[in-house]
Amino acid sequence: MPMPGNGTTKQLPGCEACFARVNRGLCGDCQPGSPCAVASYKTADREYKVGQDLFSLGEPCDSIFNLLEGWVILYNILDDGRRQILHFALPGAVLGFHPGGGAMMTYGAQALTDIVVSTIPHKALQPIVSQQPEFGLRLAWLVARDCTLAYDRLTSIGRHSARERVAHLLLKLFVRCRAQWPGSHIEEMNLPLTQEDIGDATGLTFVHVNRVLRDLRKDRILEFHYRRLRILDPDKLVDVAGLDPQLVMSWIR
Known part of the structure; x- marks a missing residue:
């Protein structure tokens, strides 16, 4: 997980203007005026410059990142230094979600452009879902969508x-x-x-x-x-x- 200083913090917007809601992100299903269970758990939005890593291969990651602005590549590095880009994440994507929570990451995530992400600790996911069950469904949908895109591209590379x-x-x-x-x-x-x-x-x-x-x-x-x-x-x-x-x-x- 990036340590403080790897990105700059950004003022949290109000729920109505939050990019996680308006840009098909984690809060995309939230209704205007409804209480926001995420707001009390997420940190201030964080900005990363092009080329900065959100997390690296082999690092523990105890948060998820909702990409609000910009592009991110998910990548792996082979022993001889060659790089394989696994996926291109666009605004709305969720990065760093791991069923083990805090397990070592098997890939890295790097800003392809200047980006803004919203960060939520893994430990906060259960209480958020308890308060707002649709959040869990939204998270599952976003992860499944990116898996489907990745499977399709894997087929293309292979065949x-x-x-x-x-x-x-x-x-x-x-x-x-x-x-x-x-x-x-x-x-x-x-x-x-x-x-x-x-x-x-x-x-x-x-x-x-x-x-x-x-x-x-x-x-x-x-x-x-x-x-x-x-x-x-x-x-x-x-x-x-x-x-x-x-x-x-x-x-x-």
Whole structure:
């Protein structure tokens, strides 16, 4: 668990303006005006700069982190120093939840952008759920959602070609981001990834990722340049990614 000083504290907002409620977070099911069981247990929201770890591989973690703003990568480091990105967490995600509570973490979590998180001690979860049972269901739903996304990407890494893996990853991130822009039909977005990040997430070398992105641009399917993603042909991208359109819609829901 990050020690004081690893992030800066931020004034707690009122319940009506809390990002954990308005940004599909842990309090997303709270009704306006209802008592907030979480408020008396969570600490002040904490800010982390890009590159800072919320927790590292092998560290004990006795709190959960509700990501309110920014992007986080979950990662593992192999003995030879190679990195595998396991998952990209977007606002609303819950990080650090472990059924053992305080057990050693089997992966690390690092800020991909500047982020804001809300922190709740593991020991507070039982009393919160006792007071507000829907909180427990919400927590289970958020964890299950990210597991489903991770399983889907694991399948892609294990069975897709390099072209399919890159298309699958970029399409998934684009759709997940756009789900947080209600009513938006923009086919372009800032994507805070480097080609190295894409390689670490898909199991490909930098050279291979560069070649795939060049081919996708040449085929007028998408452009990814200087961390900006532009979808040129959504239908072709879905085909290349080897995805059922209904599955794409399920990510939004």
